[in-house]
Every structure is written in structure tokens, then in C-alpha cells.
Amino acid sequence: MSGESDFSSLVESCSKENNGISACTPTTTDIWVNGTSHYFIWKYNNPFYVNAEYLNLYLYYIINYAYVNVKNYNNLTTLTGGIHITVDDSWFLSPSLTSQNLTMYGFLLPSTANVTLELSDPDSQYPRPFNFTVTQLASTHLNSNPNSASTPNSTTDDTTNNTNNSHNTTHNALPGWAIAVIVIAVIGLICGAVALFWITVVSRKNKKNNKLIPVIITPKPGKDTEKVLVDSISVNSQAPILACRSSESVAMRESSIASRPLTDATIEAFRSTPMYEEEEEMRRRRLGEALLQKQLEEDGTSVKHAGRFTHVKSLADIQKSAIVEQPLPPPPPALTTNKN
16 A cells, blocks of 8 residues: 555545544554554545545543543645554654553544544544554663663653752852851850840849848947948938948848837937937927927017027027036035144
8 A cells, every 4th residue: 555546546435435434544453563654544525524624633542541642643634535654653652661552542623623622522523533553562772670661751851850950959059158147147146145134134133132222321420430220211311321231131130129128228328329419409409499480470570580599599498408407416525624
């Protein structure tokens, strides 16, 4: 079937077949071996193709109940009725270690038809795909390792992917100075966090120890330099603040003082201190001035004009009260004369 007359006779013979078929060759009993040449002959006067100027021929395998496309012949002139083809490696999905027979399906459609829709539609108006057998020969380019049984295109794609991945890894790597900056920044953040924690702990400890602030006062210069402990309430007094003591020591001292009984000797010793004498003098002075002011208000005299008189009178009252309180000295002993 290599001559022109054979091709024409095949096309003419096929045109006389019934309209239920789309192609006359290959038939279901034909076996096409890899490397051989054959004719695809279709019924050009089929009512479903007669109005189409061009046809497309699709070749499929059925794998897991699904059509898998392997090769296409597009824009074939409808009126030619056939095409001369050669079976080659492009008709197979992958090389094989051994020779094998595979069932192939051919589907002829007008070039304007959607092959996906027509193939999946069981009620399509076009003739259904026809099947025939192709023989795949064992490949001589494969080694004994089954894992290497892959197409040259797959090997090329894997090599390309590996090269791209290595380039991407090289481009995505950070420079050395950027890594150093990141490490220094992380160390700085850690040190700052530790310092902040330490400052917080010390601040809380100081606040806890300084809840109460007792003070120490001293009398005027020239007097007794004995230091007296007072509570933090005495901050409002006129005495100068010298130093601070712990609140716990002040509380213990106050409790110990309060537990001691007051005796006449203790009271007398307290009165004999310069601080007590000074406070007593000031108390007497304020009392005298208050009495004088009250007397002047009753008499209608202004306090401004009586300032000097008030001062003199208050001093006189203080001296008078001091004389009254001081006991009289005992009389001197009587002198006796010896008479000879």
C-alpha cells in the first residue's frame, strides 16, 4: 500500500462505506509496529464531516478509565480522505524495557469542534473513537536500572529544575554583613531586656525599704549634742532633719519606750534637758502674748501699737513666773560669838 493508486483506491473504497464509521483504516484487528509507515483513511463524505473544510485527528490511550492524549494531527483537509504516517517514539508515553502491544484510540472531529466536550459526551453526534493496536519495541538506550526508565524530556526537565534550584538557593542566601547585623541586634535586645529587669527589681526593693522615713534631730549649738530619735510625723516640726533610719528600728524603739513605766526621776530628767526648757519658755511666751492680746482687745488698744509693751510685759511675766517657781534659798546660819 505504498503507491498512489493504492491510496486513491482506499479512499474511494472507504467513501462507499456506511455513515456510521469515521475511518476505514486502521481497523480493530490491525497492528502497527513502531518504525513502520501506514495510511489513515477516513470517510470524507460522512454527513458529520462533509461541511467541515478541515479535520483534526487525536490519538489516545485509556489509563485508569480516562483518555490520555499522546499525539495530534491538526488541520487535515477533509476531501483528501487520508494521510500517510509513520509510527515513532512520539506515539508512546515513555520508553519500555521490553516490547509490548498497546491499544490506541483515534478520534476524528471537525477542526472547529471542542474535543474535550465531544469526548466526554456519550450522546455526541460525531462517530465515537475507533481503536487499533500499536507495538512498542524495547528501547536500546535504557540501562539495567529500572529507575532510569524515563523519557529524555523528563531527564532534561529534572536537570533544569536542579539547576534552577541551585541558582535560587545562591540568590536567596543572605550576605555575611547582614547576618552579623542581625546577630548584633539580637544580642543588644537580650542585654536591654536583662538590664530593664534588673532595674525593675532594684526599684521595687528600694520602695519596699523606704515606706517610713524616721529622722534624727539635734538641739541648738552649744547645748547637749545627744541625738534624739523621733517618728516620721515630726517632719513638720521646726527641728532640722539630719539622717534616716529604718522603719523597723523606729517601731521597735517606740514599743520599748512605751513599755517602760514613767517615774518621777524620768520626768525630772526630761525636764532638765535644754530642749524641754526651750519649749517651756516658748509656751509661756505664747501664753502671755495671747493673754495680752485679749486684754488689749477688751481695752480697745491696737496690737500694732502695743507690740513693744507686749514684748516687755511677756518677758516680765516669764521672769516673775520663774522667780515664783524657784524655791527660796535657806537662810544663812546665825553667827555666834565666843565670849572669853
